[in-house]
Amino acid sequence: MNAKKKFDHSNDLVFLPLGGTGEIGMNCYCYGVGPADDRQWLMVDLGVKFGEETDPGIDVILPDVGFIASDKANLHGIVLTHAHEDHLGAVAWLWPQLQCPVYCTPFAAQILALKLKEAGLDEEVPVKVIPVGSKFTAGPFHLEYISVTHSIPEPTALLIKTKQGTVLHSGDWKIDRTPVLGQGMDEKRLRAIGDEGVDVLVCDSTNVLREGFSPSEAQVADTIAAIVAEAKGRVAVTTFASHVDRISTAVRAARATGREVVIAGRAMRNTIEAARACGMLKDSGRLLDEEEFGYLPPDKVMLLCTGSQGEPRAAIARIAEDQHPHVSLDPGDLVLFSSKTIPGNEKEVSRVLNNLARLDIDVITGEDALVHSSGHPRQDELKLLYDWVRPRALIPMHGEPRHLRAHAIFARKHGIEDVVIPRDGHITKLMPGPLRQIDEAHFGRLHVDGRLIVPSEDGPAKQRRKLSFVGIILVSVAVNSKQDLAADIEVVTDGLPHGLQDGLQEAAEKAFEGTPKPRRRDVNVLGETIRTSVRRHADQIWGKKPIVKVVVHEV
Ligand SMILES: [Zn+2]
Ligand SMILES: [Zn+2]
Numbered sequence: 180m181n182a183k184k185k186f187d188h189s190n191d192l193v194f195l196p197l198g199g200t201g202e203i204g205m206n207c208y209c210y211g212v213g214p215a216d217d218r219q220w221l222m223v224d225l226g227v228k229f230g231e232e233t234d235p236g237i238d239v240i241l242p243d244v245g246f247i248a249s250d251k252a253n254l255h256g257i258v259l260t261h262a263h264e265d266h267l268g269a270v271a272w273l274w275p276q277l278q279c280p281v282y283c284t285p286f287a288a289q290i291l292a293l294k295l296k297e298a299g300l301d302e303e304v305p306v307k308v309i310p311v312g313s314k315f316t317a318g319p320f321h322l323e324y325i326s327v328t329h330s331i332p333e334p335t336a337l338l339i340k341t342k343q344g345t346v347l348h349s350g351d352w353k354i355d356r357t358p359v360l361g362q363g364m365d366e367k368r369l370r371a372i373g374d375e376g377v378d379v380l381v382c383d384s385t386n387v388l389r390e391g392f393s394p395s396e397a398q399v400a401d402t403i404a405a406i407v408a409e410a411k412g413r414v415a416v417t418t419f420a421s422h423v424d425r426i427s428t429a430v431r432a433a434r435a436t437g438r439e440v441v442i443a444g445r446a447m448r449n450t451i452e453a454a455r456a457c458g459m460l461k462d463s464g465r466l467l468d469e470e471e472f473g474y475l476p477p478d479k480v481m482l483l484c485t486g487s488q489g490e491p492r493a494a495i496a497r498i499a500e501d502q503h504p505h506v507s508l509d510p511g512d513l514v515l516f517s518s519k520t521i522p523g524n525e526k527e528v529s530r531v532l533n534n535l536a537r538l539d540i541d542v543i544t545g546e547d548a549l550v551h552s553s554g555h556p557r558q559d560e561l562k563l564l565y566d567w568v569r570p571r572a573l574i575p576m577h578g579e580p581r582h583l584r585a586h587a588i589f590a591r592k593h594g595i596e597d598v599v600i601p602r603d604g605h606i607t608k609l610m611p612g613p614l615r616q617i618d619e620a621h622f623g624r625l626h627v628d629g630r631l632i633v634p635s636e637d638g639p640a641k642q643r644r645k646l647s648f649v650g651i652i653l654v655s656v657a658v659n660s661k662q663d664l665a666a667d668i669e670v671v672t673d674g675l676p677h678g679l680q681d682g683l684q685e686a687a688e689k690a691f692e693g694t695p696k697p698r699r700r701d702v703n704v705l706g707e708t709i710r711t712s713v714r715r716h717a718d719q720i721w722g723k724k725p726i727v728k729v730v731v732h733e734v
Contacts, residue, residue: 188213188214188215189213189214190342190343190610190611191211191212191213191214191215191343191608191610191611192210192211192212192341192343192344192346192378192608192609192610193210193211193212193218193606193607193608193609193617193618194208194209194210194211194346194379194381194574194601194606194607194609195208195209195210195211195246195604195605195606195607195620196208196209196576196601196602196603196604196605197209197242197243197244197246197247197603197604197620197622198226198228198242198603198622198624199224199226199242199265199576199577199603200575200576200577200578200583200600200601200602200603201579201580201583201602201603202228202579203228203265203385203577203578203579203582204226204227204228204229204240204265205226205227205228205240205241205242205265205269205624206224206225206226206265206266206576206577207222207223207224207225207226207242207244207269208222208223208224208348208381208576209221209222209223209247210223210320210339210341210346210348211606212319212320212341212342212343213319215618217253218250218253219253219255219318219319219320220247220250220253220254220255221254221255221256221258221317221318221320221322221339222244222247222254222256222257222258222277222279223257223258223259223260223337223339223348224257224258224259224260224266224267224350225242225244225257225259225266225267225269225270225273226242226263226264226265226266226267226268226269227239227240227241227264227265227268227269227272227627228240228241228265228624229264229523230626231523233644234626234635234640234643234644235640235643235644235647236628236629236639236640236643237626237627237628237635237640238627239268239272239626239627240624240625240626240627240635241269241272241273241624241625241626241627241632242269242273242603242622242623242624242625243621243622243623243624243625244273244276244277245276245621246620246621246622247277248273248276248277251276251277251278251279254277254279255279255280255317255318255319255320256279256280256281256282256307256317256318256320257270257274257277257279257280257281257282258281258282258283258317258322258337259281259282259283259284259287259291260334260335260336260337260348260350260351261284261287261329261331261333261334261335261350261351262283262284262286262287262289262290262291262331262332262333262421262453263330263331263351263421264421266350266351267283267287267290267291267294268294270291270294270295270304271291271294271295271297271298271300272298272627272632274295274300274303274304275300279305280305280306280307280317281304281305281306281307282306282307282309282315282317282322283306283307283308283309284308284309284310284311284324284333284335285308285310285333285457286331286332286333286453286454286457286459287333288306288308289452289453289456289457290421290449290450290453291306292306293449293453309324310324311324311325311326311333311335311362312324312325312326312362312365312368319341319342320339320340320341321339321340321341322337322338322339322340323337323338323340324336324337325337325338325347325365325368325369325372326361326362326363326364326365326368327349327350327351327352327353327364327365328352328353328354328355328358328361328363328364328554329350329351329352329353329554329555330351330419330421330422330424330425330553330554331421331422331423331554332360332361332423332424332454332457332459333361333457334350334351334352334361334554335350336348336349336350336352336369337350338372343610343611344378344379344609344610344611345372345375345376345377345378345379346377346378346379346380346381346609347369347372347377347379347380347381347568347570348381349380349381349382349383349564349576350383351383351385351554351555351577352364352383352554352555352556352564353386353393353552353553353554353555353556353557353560354392354393354556354560354563354564355393355395355396356395357395357396357397357398358395358396358397358424359396359397359400359424359425359427359428360423360424360427360459361424366567369564369567369568370567372568373567373568373569377568377569377570377571378570378571378572378609378610378612379570379571379572379573379574379609379610379614380564380565380568380570380572380573380574380595381573381574381576382561382564382573382574382575382576382586382590383555383556383576383577383578384575384576384577384578384582384583384585384586385553385555385556385577385578385582386553386555386556386557387556387557387558387561387575387578387582387585387586387589388581388582388585389557389558390557390558390559391557391558391559392557392559392560393552393553393554393555393556393557393560394549394552395552396424396425396428396552398549398552399425399428399517399549399550399551399552400428400431400432402548402549402550403416403428403429403432403515403517403550404428404431404432404435406432406513406515406543406548406550407429407432407433407435407436407438407481407515408432408435408436410436410478410513411477411478411511412477412478412509412511412512412513413477413478413480413481413482413508413509413512413513414433414438414480414481414482414512414513414514414515415481415482415483415484415495415498415506415508415512415513415514415515416429416481416482416483416484416514416515416517417483417484417485417486417487417494417495417514417515417516417517417518418483418487418516418517418518418551419487419518420444420446420447420449420450420485421446421450422517423450423451423454423459423460425517425551426447426450426451426454426460426463426483427459427460427463428517429481429483429517430460430463430464430466430481430483431463432481433481434463434464437479438478438479438480438481439467439471439475439479439480439481440463440464440466440467440480440481440482440483441466441467441468441469441471441472441475441480441481441482441483441506442466442467442468442469442482442483442484443469443472443482443483443484443485443494443503443505443506444484444485444486444493444494445485446485447483447484447485451466466483469482469494469503469504469505469506470505472505472506473505473506473507477509477512482494482498482506484498484506486531487516487517487518487528488518488520488521488524488527488528489520489524489526489527489528489529489530489531490527491527491530494506495514495531496527496530496531496534499531499532499534499535499538499540500534501538508535508538508540509538509540510538510539510540511539511540511541512540512541513540513541513542513543514535514540514541514542514543515542515543515550516528516542516543516544516545516550516551517545517550517551518545518551519545519551519553532544555577558589561586561589561590561593562593565590565593565594565595570595571595571597571612572595572597572598572599572609572612572613572614573586573587573590573595573597573598574598574599574601574607574609574614575587575590575598575600575601576601580600583600583601584600587599587600597612597613597614598614599614599615599616603622604619604620604621604622605618605619605620606618606619606620623635623636624636626638626639626640628640645726646674646726647674648723649674649723649724649725649726650672650673650674650675650725650726651672651673651674651725651726651727651728652670652671652672652675652683652713652714652717652725652726652727652728653670653671653672653728653729653730654668654669654670654683654687654709654710654713654727654728654729654730655668655669655670655671655729655730655732656668656687656691656705656706656709656729656730656731656732657731657732657734658699658702658705658731658732658733658734659733659734660733661696662696662697662699662700664691665732665734668684668687668688668691670683670684670687670713672725674725675717675721675725676721679717679720679721682716682720683713683716683717685716686712686713686715686716687709687712687713687729689712690708690709690711690712690713691705691709693708694708702731702733705731706729706730706731707729709729710727710728710729713727713729714727
């Protein structure tokens with residue numbers, strides 16, 4: 180082998196996750212072909228993650244795509260596998276950095292259009308609408324959307340063919356042989372691409388810890404229909420706003436028992452409109468607005484609403500607090516949580532459940548009956564996909580570290596020996612095999628703070644978190660040309676216990692008096708002396724060190 184050949188990386192196919200491996204959320208996976216200094220990129224999915232309590236004021240978290248943005252001339256497209264927020268939600272925020280075509284299915288295009296419009300980008304972003312089952316090309320990437328089953332319309336797996344090798348990127352999927360809507364899992368095509376040869380399967384890990392096979396949407400539909408048929412009073416069903424299959428199921432259960440359907444929640448309305456624009460929910464009839472709820476007899480109405488994750492501003496939370504402007508429930512009415520509580524949302528959900536209990540309203544959740552089924556594959560479904568596709572190697576994705584590790588062990592146990600656990604920012608060579616980490620790329624998180632995108636580390640959320648523990652003290656000092664006080668020192672506090680004020684004022688005055696006049700000339704020195712004294716005093720009395728800001732005015 181000559182030296183040139185040895186270092187020729189033009190045949191490399193690499194995988195770089197910038198989000199989605201190490202967390203469930205903010206999925207962003209990049210595939211690259213060619214040498215490191217001229218790599219051609221394709222991005223698959225660009226989603227958000229929802230903010231946590233630890234970051235006050237941050238509702239949405241984005242992946243940092245700076246690494247790819249700095250090479251955007253070589254980015255041939257963003258391909259979206261489906262319309263869930265964790266796969267599509269960051270496009271409107273980050274597209275201005277990336278400036279490339281966005282490929283998605285008709286339903287995802289409807290959902291994306293709303294977001295682009297809100298961001299004022301609807302005229303700018305070249306959105307290429309590709310029907311499920313179609314082939315298309317982005318630069319050196321030959322692509323195909325393969326129909327799978329999941330918990331939103333038009334979920335796809337993406338077949339990525341390059342001259343360097345073939346990858347099946349599973350997207351989010353489960354095997355549902357009796358789905359309520361959609362084309363279903365294209366087992367035939369998946370087996371065929373297995374025959375053609377797949378080098379690497381990059382695969383959903385969300386439910387790898389669960390044994391067996393997920394229940395079908397049809398089973399869920401039967402359960403919901405039976406529950407609604409038994410209900411005597413009003414029925415409210417809350418589910419994920421994007422779950423069109425479940426919306427369809429609930430509407431059918433209502434129609435079967437002569438109930439009108441009232442929709443509450445903008446997100447659910449938007450989904451229904453998007454679905455109807457794509458030819459879905461055509462037989463669901465007229466869906467009423469929330470204003471009409473109160474005029475209908477209890478046994479003739481079903482409310483379909485948002486808030487299954489306990490979101491405090493969503494319809495079901497406000498109904499549970501009896502604060503909804505148009506909808507109220509009475510003792511004996513029924514609320515059905517056709518959903519799963521996503522880890523992290525337990526407190527909010529239990530607050531809603533407790534509020535409903537206070538109103539003496541019956542509640543059925545996924546723990547009581549089969550009123551929800553996850554959209555992700557359990558172990559027996561993973562095994563089936565491995566059998567159909569027969570990949571040489573596997574990379575687990577869409578999971579927290581424990582899911583990824585368990586998936587790696589599971590895949591090896593089922594005959595796929597070449598498995599690498601990826602990490603956000605790691606560049607893994609897929610082809611030529613075996614899988615091997617060859618490089619690292621900059622990665623991280625960005626916070627959406629109001630209308631702005633800000634850093635997550637050392638960003639405003641960090642300061643706010645500190646404020647939430649200890650409060651703030653502002654000290655205002657006016658000094659005249661003789662280095663004496665021109666007015667009384669003013670101390671203002673926020674978030675501190677009562678009774679500290681006078682002591683703080685004295686501490687500030689003492690610190691001023693104790694500073695010799697020549698040293699008072701340096702406002703920085705004077706300010707710092709006062710700041711440390713005030714902080715020390717608060718600590719002595721309170722046992723906490725608040726944030727102290729001192730402003731020195733020279734008058
Ligand atoms: Zn997902
Ligand atoms: Zn999904």
